[in-house]
Amino acid sequence: MIIDCHGHFTTAPKALGEWRERQIRAFGEGVRVRPDELEITDGEIREAVGDGQLRLQNERGTDLTVFSPGAGKMAHHHGDERTSLDWSRVANDLIGRVCGLFPDRFAGVCQLPQSPGGALETSIRNSVEELERCVEDLGFVGCLLNPDPSDGFYQAPPLTDKVYYPLYEKMVELDVPAMIHVAMSRNDALQGTCAHYLAGDTAAFMQLCTSNLFEDFPELRLVIPHGGGAVPYHWGRYRGFMQDKGLPPLEEAVLGNVFFDTCVYHRRGLELLLDVVPAENVLFASEMIGAVRGVDPETGRNFDDVKFLLDGIDMTDVDREAVYGGNAQRVFSRLKSRGVAK
Amino acid sequence: MIIDCHGHFTTAPKALGEWRERQIRAFGEGVRVRPDELEITDGEIREAVGDGQLRLQNERGTDLTVFSPGAGKMAHHHGDERTSLDWSRVANDLIGRVCGLFPDRFAGVCQLPQSPGGALETSIRNSVEELERCVEDLGFVGCLLNPDPSDGFYQAPPLTDKVYYPLYEKMVELDVPAMIHVAMSRNDALQGTCAHYLAGDTAAFMQLCTSNLFEDFPELRLVIPHGGGAVPYHWGRYRGFMQDKGLPPLEEAVLGNVFFDTCVYHRRGLELLLDVVPAENVLFASEMIGAVRGVDPETGRNFDDVKFLLDGIDMTDVDREAVYGGNAQRVFSRLKSRGVAK
Numbered sequence: 001m002i003i004d005c006h007g008h009f010t011t012a013p014k015a016l017g018e019w020r021e022r023q024i025r026a027f028g029e030g031v032r033v034r035p036d037e038l039e040i041t042d043g044e045i046r047e048a049v050g051d052g053q054l055r056l057q058n059e060r061g062t063d064l065t066v067f068s069p070g071a072g073k074m075a076h077h078h079g080d081e082r083t084s085l086d087w088s089r090v091a092n093d094l095i096g097r098v099c100g101l102f103p104d105r106f107a108g109v110c111q112l113p114q115s116p117g118g119a120l121e122t123s124i125r126n127s128v129e130e131l132e133r134c135v136e137d138l139g140f141v142g143c144l145l146n147p148d149p150s151d152g153f154y155q156a157p158p159l160t161d162k163v164y165y166p167l168y169e170k171m172v173e174l175d176v177p178a179m180i181h182v183a184m185s186r187n188d189a190l191q192g193t194c195a196h197y198l199a200g201d202t203a204a205f206m207q208l209c210t211s212n213l214f215e216d217f218p219e220l221r222l223v224i225p226h227g228g229g230a231v232p233y234h235w236g237r238y239r240g241f242m243q244d245k246g247l248p249p250l251e252e253a254v255l256g257n258v259f260f261d262t263c264v265y266h267r268r269g270l271e272l273l274l275d276v277v278p279a280e281n282v283l284f285a286s287e288m289i290g291a292v293r294g295v296d297p298e299t300g301r302n303f304d305d306v307k308f309l310l311d312g313i314d315m316t317d318v319d320r321e322a323v324y325g326g327n328a329q330r331v332f333s334r335l336k337s338r339g340v341a342k
Numbered sequence: 343m344i345i346d347c348h349g350h351f352t353t354a355p356k357a358l359g360e361w362r363e364r365q366i367r368a369f370g371e372g373v374r375v376r377p378d379e380l381e382i383t384d385g386e387i388r389e390a391v392g393d394g395q396l397r398l399q400n401e402r403g404t405d406l407t408v409f410s411p412g413a414g415k416m417a418h419h420h421g422d423e424r425t426s427l428d429w430s431r432v433a434n435d436l437i438g439r440v441c442g443l444f445p446d447r448f449a450g451v452c453q454l455p456q457s458p459g460g461a462l463e464t465s466i467r468n469s470v471e472e473l474e475r476c477v478e479d480l481g482f483v484g485c486l487l488n489p490d491p492s493d494g495f496y497q498a499p500p501l502t503d504k505v506y507y508p509l510y511e512k513m514v515e516l517d518v519p520a521m522i523h524v525a526m527s528r529n530d531a532l533q534g535t536c537a538h539y540l541a542g543d544t545a546a547f548m549q550l551c552t553s554n555l556f557e558d559f560p561e562l563r564l565v566i567p568h569g570g571g572a573v574p575y576h577w578g579r580y581r582g583f584m585q586d587k588g589l590p591p592l593e594e595a596v597l598g599n600v601f602f603d604t605c606v607y608h609r610r611g612l613e614l615l616l617d618v619v620p621a622e623n624v625l626f627a628s629e630m631i632g633a634v635r636g637v638d639p640e641t642g643r644n645f646d647d648v649k650f651l652l653d654g655i656d657m658t659d660v661d662r663e664a665v666y667g668g669n670a671q672r673v674f675s676r677l678k679s680r681g682v683a684k
Contacts, residue, residue, distance in 0.1 A: 147531065153496060153497070154494065154496065154529055154532055156531060157531060188499060188500055189497075189498060189500045189545060190496055190545050191545075193579070193583065194551075194576070195549075198541075198544050199537075199540075199545060202536075202544075203532050203541060206532075206536045207531065207533070209536075210533060226579075229572055230544065230572035233574065234568070234569070234607070236611060237608075239607075240633075240636055240638065241633070241634055244634060244635055264575065264578065265579045266578025266618070268617050272613075272614045275610050276610055291583070292582030292583055293586055296581070303579070303582035304582075
């Protein structure tokens, strides 16, 4: 079974974005837009995924996509905690409907109603409730955790700060992982998909390396997307840093709890990822339909057709099974109770 | 001739750091510490590099190091423009003395008196003057340009902003490149050497990709250190992004002006760098003595003995000559007038 652990609903019906724009505008005017003001029909949902994700799943041979709201569009800096909570419910409910319509092809991952600055702590308490709702009521299998709800200015404490602990307690209780994923960048110095995303991944990994988080939560599972940002390319730097500081080796310090996806859009990058990171820590993903949509003239295939690239890389059968789906079933363990495990 | 294009004076005599601490403390008390209050003898300088950089140059077979003040210690957020200017002069003068004592082994690169926030513009004007002083009076061959003088919060405009243009004009006039290098991080969420450094490299590359800077300055040369941050590992993402946006291919858009160093501390990372980036854009460097100081148990050699790692990688003779020194002589073109070119 081939599981793409990183897909966003970037093709959502236009009404979703319009609702969000009205919500942001209304907040500026001191009013709220109600979540139930959004109207999207099942037909519109079928159309939105039918010619997008579903078609590509079929063409590329992916069985299931772990599916979340558009990451950039989480844009946690807007409004207040209530803004973020309403928006998360709206976005997550829509993911829930996609998964309800196509239960064999999509498993839900929710965005969390995070907020930056003084609202962080309250927003994490709200996130605990929203996570519980999404997992228990909507059957979701994980969440997206944004390490920078300021959206490009890195003003939150590290993810290892105690302010996040109620969320980690709930994740462990529900047995769900988080994918650590920044949202948009509103910082002109940090372009979104090719700078902020990778910076966020790299920063988060280092936060994890230099903390005791996994002593406090030995069961916690975190996925770092985009092939781990800069991390595998600089694996020697991280190994050397840990050794210099008298910290345990990376394998011991983080690889029991931290996983990387394969959203790396060229063969050489994927080969490096698979060479330096143990196969049991790598999860197939394509970020589809996502950051890069065109066809690579060097391969004649879409840049984000990662399955095609991985198919061309030498791996043992055991490793391939793990990377293509086995690891995802272990990390997103609720996939099993959803009945999608083989 | 083997040229390490990225070395910092991390082993500077203690008096330097003590002067800087007094300067920062004094600023808080509304007074200034004079640059001439720093006293360091030639003997102390000889000792500081003799058992450090010089010994390692000899052991590892490096002829010349392009040498700059400690990057983290630039810490541009402290004090005001004058603080940064005094500190830059002190730090650069010391580099000038190292180069004066060992002219065949070190060529100077200066730190710039940048400052964040409202002081940015004035600080860039000061940087123009300090660059001119260092190149014309001290014989330096380049400068370090910090894309984030806020030291970890990314509050400056992109490096392509017109505020930096007077500096680029002077660089072109003097025919010197800049290495784009952040300083310390004072942000708990962004560890310095393994997160902020790589995030800064990656962010800067993306700023360059999405601008017309090199149309305005076709002669400008910029080196992105630490193997280009996350960039070569995600080469496909960048190629795809440029194509999606209708921008020219990377080769055309930036590779006439942008170069990567080899500060990547494991063989697999270096292989990837050399596979995806044309050899003429890669400059040997080890960041020695720098971020990672220990011995890699997998090789029995220091993590930052990049020369040893590169020696073990297949390259044509032409590429090896370019990467080991030829490119550095082209990019840091003033090395030639210093008489160190072969």
